[in-house]
Amino acid sequence: MGRIFALLLLPLLLFGGSVKPFKWNDGESFLTFLERKKLPLRIYYNLDKEDQKLTEDIPYNANCQMVVDNKKFIRQILIPVNDELQLQIYLTPKRRYEIKVIPIVSQEYTETLYLPIKTLPYDDIVKMTGSKNLASVFVKMFKGKVDFRKGFRVGDPIVIVYTQKYRLGKPFSMPEVHGAVVEINGKKVTVYRHADGRFYDAKGAQYEKFLFRIPIRNPRITSGFTKSRYHPVLHRYRAHLGVDFGARPGTPILSTGDGRISFAGYSRGYGNTMKIRHSNGLTSLYAHQKSFRSGIHSGSSVKQGEVIGYVGNTGLSSGPHLHFGMYSGSSAINPMSVMKKTTEGFSGKERRVFIAIRDKMDAKFRKAFSNKPIRKPYFDFHETYYVDSETFKPKPF
Template sequence: MGRIFALLLLPLLLFGGSVKPFKWNNGESLLTFLERKKLPLSIYYNLDKDDQKLTEDIPYSANCQMVLDNKNLIRQILIPVNDELQLQIYRTPKKRYAMQVVPIVSEQYTETLYVPIQTLPYDDILKATGSKNLASEFVKMFKGKVNFRKGFQKGDPIILVYTQKYRLGKPFSMPEVHGAMVEINGKQVTVYRHTDGRFYDAKGGQYEKFLFKIPIRNPRITSKFTKSRYHPVLHRYRAHLGVDFGARPGTPILATGDGRVSFAGSSHGYGNTIKIRHSNGLTSLYAHQKSFKKGIHNGSKIKQGDIIGYVGSSGLSSGPHLHFGMYDGSTAINPLSVMKKTTEGFSGKERKAFIAIRNKMDRIFKKALQSKPIRKPYLNFHETYYVDSETFKPKPF
């Protein structure tokens, strides 16, 4: 980044200042936030279209930071958009406010968790790790396959292999589970994440009971999901938290799965948008629509394959297309990772890749069953940090 974007926080270190953590309000837009903090709305309107749309994906309850100087003047605000990028609002040397998208500095570690069941798997994993996300992920993975309220005995082992990101020594974002095993009365039930992001059993059968379908006929992907990419020409960070399908205006949009409409309305960035809450806890989003199908409104009950609207280019759109998003809570995930495969099982190179993943996880499971590793507690840093806008590295206050 050029020095024009640099946030000069050295005076704060010399003359005092403070960092105030806060959580993003559920449903609050960036424009509303700026108004509430008495910051100029030009911060938003000076962004390009892609970054304006990115502000609509701020997770609710995101852990944000506000840096104040000794006169209680806002010098910097950090707002995470996902686990890789954050919005940085900062005061320039010319005493104006600006905003840019910068990477989140983090470390990640792959960990193996061994937990003997004492009460319920969710409670036991939560007690061992302090991570509600990891406990919830485990329960979702085995839902419909294992009844954890009966059938198991105290001491039956749970093993999870996962990658967790850490920010300033503390875990953040959703963990990425690579494989999991539970042994009930001597019988092992296993699940493996393949390279496509989906979970499968030992025979290669797709594990997810609730499967989605592509929301448009004859799909043509024009932009894929990505949490972060660096544009080599613009020298800026980008993200696209959904999948774009190119289509003619008026092309019917189909519900990806059964559910209920949680939002049907308009936003500045996504234009005419519908959100559907599904029974497995995920929410699908359909943006830039020309119009909704007659009768679609908040609370409408939807079946998979129902027409819910029509392709358009409303909102911040450069042409007719469907922006299709998928969210776990308020966290954007790759929609294609939960789509139903056109064919079951694996063949050829894909089968070899899956077998290699399965064998590696099985070796880890076997080793963990033998060694029964005791998990070390998460690191816990008490220092306060800010992010230097030139190096993007955390520095102590």
């Protein structure tokens, strides 16, 4: 945490400036942003292809910072791309603007939240933690299993075990929920997050009923999803916010699930691109297409498995392939974490791994129900609420 403050404060000490927070505008391109701030466009064009495409994944609600001196001259801009990496635009001693991708310094806590229901779980979680993200994830986990609008009594408790990152003293990015339980009329309903990132019940049955399928037949993954990795040869940080499937030009691309097309057009980085919004709140992206299927356009409804376009090499692409992305809101997630499994349930080694995760989580649930954590303040920047902070892991710079 201290390194990020030093990064921001150094220009202030030298130039007597200030830090101005701002949010990334919905729909604004990186080039448009540079033009609006009267910054040289070569900042963008000096990036390599992969980093240029990264600018198209800046979340529209990203909390950015701009450091300006007392003459209103921009000295530095920090723009998060995900919860691991950010773009840093900075003024060199030779008064030349440069850009690089650097890691985000954050602190990570694993927390157990115990909360008696007073109104509705979503409202109560937001009131206690201030996190709409945590409340949304919790409700989604139990969708179709528990009707929170009826059947429960005031005082019925819920327990959530989750990891939350904090940046500059505030919750940052989506929380990662490891498990949750709700007790309704004395009956407990539990959900567990397995190592594959999916949610299951105590018997290993998958909770999520809206499941996606791979968008290409006979898939061959050429590049996987990663929020951050350090390239040992290039000596810089890279990210790949999607999965690449290698295929011949013209190979049919299939809709990963039912939904409605929210965008079908061209972008400089992703070429011919299509986005489909699904009923569970996620949006899928299909990039570098040769062309879209005839008659399909923005606003069209599509079914799972329906042909929507064809593999191509448009945009900033080094060869024919499908770049497949998945987004929760405007934040990229690993598409493979929401794909339908080829087999249901667990067996062998995978079952033993799941049982170990389940038993460990059950122990945390029992502890929370037994101790009913006392009300105590959680840091000076956070609302007071029922919480037991278990681990603290500073993320290295």
